[in-house]
Amino acid sequence: MRSRDAALDGIRAIAALGVWLLHVGSNTGVMYREGMLPWMMSRLGIAVPIFFLLSGLLLYRPWARAVIEDTPRPRPMRYLWRRVLRVMPVYWLVTGLALWAWSSFDWTGWLKWMLLAQNFFQADPVPDGLYQMWTLPIEMSFYVLLPVMAWLLHRFARGGNRPVRLLMGISVLPVICVVTVVVTRLFEQPQLALLLPYHLVYFACGMAMAVLSVWIGHSRVIDSLAPQLLVLAGLLYALLSTELAGPRTLTLPTLSQSLWRVSLETAVAVLLVTPFALASRPGSLRNRVLGNPVSAYLGRISYSFFLWHAPVITLQLKLTGAQPFQADFASVAVVSFVVTLLLSVGSYHLIEVSALKLSEHRSAPALPPKAQPALPAAPAP
Numbered sequence: 258m259r260s261r262d263a264a265l266d267g268i269r270a271i272a273a274l275g276v277w278l279l280h281v282g283s284n285t286g287v288m289y290r291e292g293m294l295p296w297m298m299s300r301l302g303i304a305v306p307i308f309f310l311l312s313g314l315l316l317y318r319p320w321a322r323a324v325i326e327d328t329p330r331p332r333p334m335r336y337l338w339r340r341v342l343r344v345m346p347v348y349w350l351v352t353g354l355a356l357w358a359w360s361s362f363d364w365t366g367w368l369k370w371m372l373l374a375q376n377f378f379q380a381d382p383v384p385d386g387l388y389q390m391w392t393l394p395i396e397m398s399f400y401v402l403l404p405v406m407a408w409l410l411h412r413f414a415r416g417g418n419r420p421v422r423l424l425m426g427i428s429v430l431p432v433i434c435v436v437t438v439v440v441t442r443l444f445e446q447p448q449l450a451l452l453l454p455y456h457l458v459y460f461a462c463g464m465a466m467a468v469l470s471v472w473i474g475h476s477r478v479i480d481s482l483a484p485q486l487l488v489l490a491g492l493l494y495a496l497l498s499t500e501l502a503g504p505r506t507l508t509l510p511t512l513s514q515s516l517w518r519v520s521l522e523t524a525v526a527v528l529l530v531t532p533f534a535l536a537s538r539p540g541s542l543r544n545r546v547l548g549n550p551v552s553a554y555l556g557r558i559s560y561s562f563f564l565w566h567a568p569v570i571t572l573q574l575k576l577t578g579a580q581p582f583q584a585d586f587a588s589v590a591v592v593s594f595v596v597t598l599l600l601s602v603g604s605y606h607l608i609e610v611s612a613l614k615l616s617e618h619r620s621a622p623a624l625p626p627k628a629q630p631a632l633p634a635a636p637a638p
Contacts, residue, residue, distance in 0.1 A: 263556075264548040264554025265314075265556070266559075267546070268307065268311065268533065268547060269555075269557075270555035272308055273304065273556075277597065278301055279298065279301035280432075280567055281590045285583060287586045288505065291507070295496040296498040296505065298485055299510070300498045305456075307526045309456055310530055311530065313318070313461065313467065314463035314464070316466040317407065317463065317468075318467040320411070321464075324414050324474055333404035338616060340397075343613065345373075348393065352370055354568065355568050358385075360385075362384070366381060376394040386570075389563065391451055398452070402453070410423055420471075422473040429459040430464075431455050434455060434458040435519075438455060441515070442515050449508055470535055480541075486531060497525060501514065501521075502517050541599050560605075565604070570593045573593055
């Protein structure tokens with residue numbers, strides 16, 4: 258389990274660095290140049306589906322285990338309390354600083370952003386340095402709905418083969434996603450792309466992977482095919498980095514492009530995560546690469562890194578007076594990476610770790626031990 262978690266942390270690190278590189282490339286204009294490399298840089302937004310898939314995998318797994326193995330189900334209020342403490346303290350810090358520095362919002366604008374409700378008020382301008390925050394209301398929506406979905410899936414699964422019925426129930430979520438994508442494009446409602454239903458397929462794949470990880474555990478077949486799966490993920494990413502999946506600019510894609518993009522992003526995310534979620538082997542090259550201490554640590558601080566990188570890039574561009582899309586790529590990349598990394602290390606250890614320790618105080622007291630015959634005293638472990 259340790260190696261699996263370390264490897265998944267390594268995937269988080271890659272995803273966070275991908276988002277950072279995407280925004281360095283877009284702010285310096287490198288992403289909009291001609292050539293395959295700029296196109297591939299423009300698709301680094303694949304990091305968001307990867308984050309969503311990992312959320313579905315890791316958060317739903319205890320509920321899947323409860324259904325399949327008859328273990329106790331997570332307590333919804335405790336789960337939600339932990340999610341709030343995991344997400345909100347650092348978010349409030351970073352968002353509050355950016356709003357104070359670069360917004361002219363009144364108290365209602367502040368309230369929307371502090372409550373992660375900004376995606377529901379899309380007529381409001383997005384303050385400088387906070388353009389990456391659109392993903393968090395979607396994540397929080399999933400967090401809030403997951404206990405309800407888990408309860409419904411639990412009831413549905415009791416009527417037969419539990420793992421199979423769980424997978425059947427989860428399969429409804431991608432259908433909702435596809436319908437939402439179609440409605441978004443056919444009826445020209447781009448605001449729907451900032452809501453959870455548009456992204457449900459990524460969470461659903463993670464939830465299905467959670468079921469499989471409990472049901473089949475380590476898969477020798479997937480283990481043997483892991484190199485091919487990772488190569489296929491790279492090839493599909495190259496296909497994603499074409500006009501087939503839509504433009505690189507903020508121009509709205511067509512329905513066909515949107516469906517291709519969602520499909521390819523889903524495939525790449527699944528192919529990347531599957532060898533680590535369903536066939537983790539500590540001695541394998543892939544686990545040693547992604548699960549090494551450096552990448553695993555970067556994965557642990559990846560949430561802070563994700564939050565800080567955009568304000569740091571914005572501040573750097575403002576201090577240097579760089580013109581839009583004309584800043585020097587190398588200097589922006591080096592300075593923003595170093596500063597963001599230092600801020601992330603600080604906020605992770607001072608805020609994130611402290612908040613998680615606070616959440617542990619809500620755990621239920623242990624049951625009293627059964628009476629045992631008197632034994633000689635032993636040193637505490």
